[in-house]
Amino acid sequence: MINLISDTVTKPCRDMLAYMMQAEVGDDVFGEDATVNALQEKVAKMFGKEAGLFCPSGTMTNQIAIKINTNPLDEVICDIDSHIYQSETGGYAFNSGVAVNLIQGNYGKITTNQVANVIKPGHDWQPISKLVVLENTCNKGGGSIYTLDEVVPTSNYCKANGLNIHLDGARIFNALVETNESTIDWGRHFDTISICLSKGLGAPVGSLLLGTKDKIKEARRFRKVMGGGMRQAGYLAAAGIFALENNIPKLKIDNDRAKHIGKILSSLPFVQELKPVQSNIVIFKLQDDIRDHDFIQILKQNGILAVPFGDNTIRFVFHLDITENMMEQLEQILPTLI
Numbered sequence: 001m002i003n004l005i006s007d008t009v010t011k012p013c014r015d016m017l018a019y020m021m022q023a024e025v026g027d028d029v030f031g032e033d034a035t036v037n038a039l040q041e042k043v044a045k046m047f048g049k050e051a052g053l054f055c056p057s058g059t060m061t062n063q064i065a066i067k068i069n070t071n072p073l074d075e076v077i078c079d080i081d082s083h084i085y086q087s088e089t090g091g092y093a094f095n096s097g098v099a100v101n102l103i104q105g106n107y108g109k110i111t112t113n114q115v116a117n118v119i120k121p122g123h124d125w126q127p128i129s130k131l132v133v134l135e136n137t138c139n140k141g142g143g144s145i146y147t148l149d150e151v152v153p154t155s156n157y158c159k160a161n162g163l164n165i166h167l168d169g170a171r172i173f174n175a176l177v178e179t180n181e182s183t184i185d186w187g188r189h190f191d192t193i194s195i196c197l198s199k200g201l202g203a204p205v206g207s208l209l210l211g212t213k214d215k216i217k218e219a220r221r222f223r224k225v226m227g228g229g230m231r232q233a234g235y236l237a238a239a240g241i242f243a244l245e246n247n248i249p250k251l252k253i254d255n256d257r258a259k260h261i262g263k264i265l266s267s268l269p270f271v272q273e274l275k276p277v278q279s280n281i282v283i284f285k286l287q288d289d290i291r292d293h294d295f296i297q298i299l300k301q302n303g304i305l306a307v308p309f310g311d312n313t314i315r316f317v318f319h320l321d322i323t324e325n326m327m328e329q330l331e332q333i334l335p336t337l338i
Contacts (some may be wrong), residue, residue: 023234027231037242051212148189164191170199174252206237
């Protein structure tokens, strides 16, 4: 089967598994796992941050970031399609007691003016605007990419107006292989950053939260209360180190393959609309007379796995485990489906 459900479906390669088994481990709850410590230091240094925290998932790192950047009765400003709003079970309310102020952006991307226009004036009956969250790449936006030129004005506005700013960088490296911007430059414009290892990078588990030493010290406590304190986690951290040292350039291949399939889909009669393909995600809307669940079954019957992704919409995600032979099969199969 050609599995396009997500870039989270990848399995560790033989070399990654061998690297994992050689990891030096300890009890990370006590800060004694050398490999976890090395991963945290490595990624923090990449983005010019003081410290990092290894967590089981990107949802956890985002939720901890919201917690340490807000107080109860504050609000978080984000795009209406952002992961923290759409795909984290309302955790911002449950974990942090905050509201969301939603912006209709452009393929998941919001502008400085949009942020400025929704800031609450501070009346007693309103939540306090406290945190802005940007997502790069934007999953529901079709893998759309922020550039630094787009981000810097928003970051500057936040700093000038007492707002914290968090980057949900679940697929940040998919963006950076396209823009050729540096991790250091990105790091200086955010208070906290979430980096996912288990998507396109191909690690089996894990994300990191980056920030100042004080913020990460606070984050460790919330990781514990959320059940994210792990013991001999160095085996998993080793996979992250391997991924960062070996798999970042391969993300460009995933992006290019997605763009190629996007071009094919754009000419097919069953596609009503295709979101611009900028990275490894392809999102397309079917014609009104084709139901998404029926189309998913047609795909499966032809050896392709995918998921519905909204109103009669399908998502394909390209990743490390897609081979050139699979790409040739997709080229042949897609035009024949309906």
